[in-house]
Amino acid sequence: MRSQCSHCMRLSVGRELKIPGVELLVREHYQAPDNLAIRYGIKYEAQLEKELLLNLDGLVQAPNDNSMDSTIELMQQGVPVIYQGSLRGGSGEVVFSGRPDFLLRADYRFVFSQAGLTAIPFGNDSRGYSAWDAKLSSSAKPDYQNQVALYLDVLESIGLAAKTEHGLILGSREIIGFDPAVLLAQLAPKRAEFLGAVKKFVDSRPKLLADVGVLICDASSYCDICEYPSLCEETRHESNHLQLVAGITRVQIASLNRSGVQSVRQLADFSGETDKLSEQKVQQLSLQARLQQQTYDTGQHFVKVVNQDALDALPKPNNADMFFDLEGFTFFPEPGGLEYLFGWTSVDKGEEFHHNWADDRQGEKESFAIFVKELIHRQQRFPGSKVYHYANYEQSALRKLAIRHNIYQVEVQRFLERGVFVDLYKLVKSALVISQESYSIKKLENYYEFKRGSDVKEAMGSMDYYDQYLTALSEDKSQAEMLKRQVIAYNQDDCASTLALYKWLLTL
Numbered sequence: 001m002r003s004q005c006s007h008c009m010r011l012s013v014g015r016e017l018k019i020p021g022v023e024l025l026v027r028e029h030y031q032a033p034d035n036l037a038i039r040y041g042i043k044y045e046a047q048l049e050k051e052l053l054l055n056l057d058g059l060v061q062a063p064n065d066n067s068m069d070s071t072i073e074l075m076q077q078g079v080p081v082i083y084q085g086s087l088r089g090g091s092g093e094v095v096f097s098g099r100p101d102f103l104l105r106a107d108y109r110f111v112f113s114q115a116g117l118t119a120i121p122f123g124n125d126s127r128g129y130s131a132w133d134a135k136l137s138s139s140a141k142p143d144y145q146n147q148v149a150l151y152l153d154v155l156e157s158i159g160l161a162a163k164t165e166h167g168l169i170l171g172s173r174e175i176i177g178f179d180p181a182v183l184l185a186q187l188a189p190k191r192a193e194f195l196g197a198v199k200k201f202v203d204s205r206p207k208l209l210a211d212v213g214v215l216i217c218d219a220s221s222y223c224d225i226c227e228y229p230s231l232c233e234e235t236r237h238e239s240n241h242l243q244l245v246a247g248i249t250r251v252q253i254a255s256l257n258r259s260g261v262q263s264v265r266q267l268a269d270f271s272g273e274t275d276k277l278s279e280q281k282v283q284q285l286s287l288q289a290r291l292q293q294q295t296y297d298t299g300q301h302f303v304k305v306v307n308q309d310a311l312d313a314l315p316k317p318n319n320a321d322m323f324f325d326l327e328g329f330t331f332f333p334e335p336g337g338l339e340y341l342f343g344w345t346s347v348d349k350g351e352e353f354h355h356n357w358a359d360d361r362q363g364e365k366e367s368f369a370i371f372v373k374e375l376i377h378r379q380q381r382f383p384g385s386k387v388y389h390y391a392n393y394e395q396s397a398l399r400k401l402a403i404r405h406n407i408y409q410v411e412v413q414r415f416l417e418r419g420v421f422v423d424l425y426k427l428v429k430s431a432l433v434i435s436q437e438s439y440s441i442k443k444l445e446n447y448y449e450f451k452r453g454s455d456v457k458e459a460m461g462s463m464d465y466y467d468q469y470l471t472a473l474s475e476d477k478s479q480a481e482m483l484k485r486q487v488i489a490y491n492q493d494d495c496a497s498t499l500a501l502y503k504w505l506l507t508l
Helices: 006-016 022-029 036-059 068-077 142-157 180-203 220-224 229-239 250-258 264-268 279-298 308-312 361-381 393-405 409-417 424-431 459-473 477-507
Strands: 081-083 087-089 096-098 102-105 108-113 116-121 129-135 166-170 175-178 303-305 322-329 338-346 352-357 387-389 421-423 432-434
Touching (some): 006 022, 006 180, 036 116, 036 129, 068 081, 068 087, 096 142, 102 108, 175 180, 250 279, 264 279, 279 303, 279 432, 322 361, 322 393, 322 459, 322 477, 338 361, 361 393, 361 409, 387 393, 393 409, 424 432, 459 477
Parallel strands (some): 129 166
Antiparallel strands (some): 081 102, 102 129, 108 116, 303 432, 322 338, 338 352
16 A cells, blocks of 8 residues: 555555445456566565675574564564564554564664675664665655654564664665654654544545545556556546646646546636646646547547747758667666667668667667767768657766766767757647647657557566566577567667657648
């Protein structure tokens, strides 16, 4: 259950209250959260456990079972490092239960050595334990801190909390500790808000499924980690929910709700201003909703030009133009991820696809150098030529690569400043309104003749394929090669689609 999502809270509480229909609904739609971030997070935790076991040998233990009693038994024995323990209880009105990745005795502290994560003696007070969670992220997000605070709260309630720092072991291999008093102070208002919402729902005495309320996550981004994403998706469309409107925010939805606007259809007919939205902003959202509603009603796709000047400013074709797409792998073991595939389509000798593949930092550097050299060559021969791409990822990645490898920094910066790179996403967003739920290039393909040939359908899908490729490299070379070809085909589709989009925009 996601404490920040009222939908998840109501479903979970409704299930505990045995409201008729809730259990069946949850069972029908339950889907164990599973994505690369979760899988690599689990791998990271396992890697840290392995390092501790190798570095500390008998000083590290896991409980015999998942019970809190077994965890407390190890703490009472004074085991320096406990992994995968269980904690339950705390000072809140609702019982908390969870499994901290590591519990560390007060007279030890975590450090990273050349051999990985270890713990070294620190101080003379061995009373109590600190709670630590491993997070693949490179930043100590507030939600992560609150999770640690909940573990700390349980330890406090049973008299086994260390007065030392509790904290996070980040994917960047940084150890971030927090003062226990600060953690608990941060937790207090968030927990009070959550418990207040639970109490309000319980006090409403829900008896029927309808009493549970709208069965949609407060933000569609929560569905990435929700156990019931298909329920949200179905309910959004069944209820014509405002979350379907491309680009709309939670704050805007709440403001529109207060003005009596609850659906896409209602927003399509709404005008004026709200307590948070100007009349101009409402007009923009209303137009977006109106076009989407037309598509829902007819099955046809609609587009409206709202800035002809922006379209007219689109550079004219040049024989040296490049249509560029990068594929990156966020979960590469080294910080910053890996840009593993540089692909571009050229048009000077007919449409021709070029690509460079990388499996490591050296390969990434070589691929980057090849691309920049090609760009320099084309700019010298055809100074007005452009590099077209969709969304800001490519420009951001090139800046990062120039710094990371300490090559072509001046050239990349010059190209960026001179407008050699043209982000067609920015142009589309400023010039057009389309009747789609997002402005991804896949959605835009409804408007121009383009058919994908790759089995890979989304950018996250390409990362899944690359992950499978990495596994297959050491197990099945032929399978690895097949997966590699599929990712390259996906990249080629993206480059070709960018070219087709450019041609379509020229016709508007």
